[in-house]
């Protein structure tokens with residue numbers, strides 16, 4: 042096992058696409074933070090703010106944003122998407138293009154805009170050979186936004202963000218990417234994807250806790266996004282409490298109304314330090330190798346692969362079905378046997394990270410085969 046991970050030998054952890062285990066350094070950062078809170082309260086707050094600054098720096102590096110001032114910290118992906126959806130100025134008849142099989146948070150928020158006369162057009166991914174072509178085909182002169190996940194949560198399809206991003210740029214359409222299933226696995230480059238919005242909570246591939254999310258907003262779009270949460274922290278002169286006049290901060294902190302999740306910030310900062318020290322190219326290559334290996338094992342057993350086969354079409358998610366076995370029953374059996382996974386997209390979803398030993402992949406597939414036989 043990688044020295045940074047201390048997972049119990051009683052489980053095989055293949056669930057990074059749901060909630061990841063923490064690296065040791067994150068466990069230590071949280072323990073230190075708890076200890077400090079218990080013994081010194083917030084006496085060290087200036088140092089906590091330095092950790093927050095480092096987190097913004099690391100998130101900017103992770104997506105290749107020009108400045109950490111472009112990074113806001115939200116509560117979670119859903120809140121970040123809501124800040125975008127309810128910040129944009131819609132007109133009746135506008136439309137949004139997305140995917141029918143998206144994770145609920147990246148569907149519901151767009152559907153909710155029907156109350157403002159906004160149409161949400163959804164591509165059925167399972168009927169589409171080249172989803173980028175078909176998403177583009179759904180757009181017309183009233184399309185204001187394309188909203189997709191970089192990697193689909195259920196079966197792990199990875200989209201060509203560059204293609205969608207350059208189409209959006211040419212046509213003056215805004216581009217919103219829920220990157221929670223790719224940040225921390227696949228290198229992300231804003232200059233290539235040309236996304237106007239990037240959102241992702243830290244608890245999956247970024248190896249952090251739940252409850253601290255990245256919200257990137259293109260600085261050219263930022264001033265036009267209507268604000269609907271207000272408080273001491275989102276103002277330009279944050280900390281000058283005696284001041285009675287105020288204006289929203291020019292930086293992305295304008296989307297952060299009140300006290301930050303300092304505990305989560307300490308944890309995520311530590312987790313990202315591991316990924317960035319390792320290097321995202323190295324992490325990606327290691328995850329891709331593990332996904333390839335899983336697919337080879339699945340093929341050997343004659344299971345049915347539901348994830349894409351082409352390496353450029355996937356990230357860390359491998360979803361499969363065992364012919365004749367009910368996926369829900371198989372999932373329950375696997376969990377009962379210590380294989381931590383998920384039931385998604387009509388099959389069982391395995392999601393290893395860069396540190397997952399090959400033996401874990403082999404054992405998990407062996408256990409799936411014998412569990413399926415007993416069902």
Ligand SMILES: Cc1ncc(COP(=O)(O)O)c(C=O)c1O
Pocket residue numbers: 058059117118119120144146147190193194219221222241242254
């Ligand atoms: C694509 C996608 N978006 C968002 C989320 C989670 O949203 P939140 O951070 O609001 O809990 C998930 C979790 O499974 C997801 O797969």
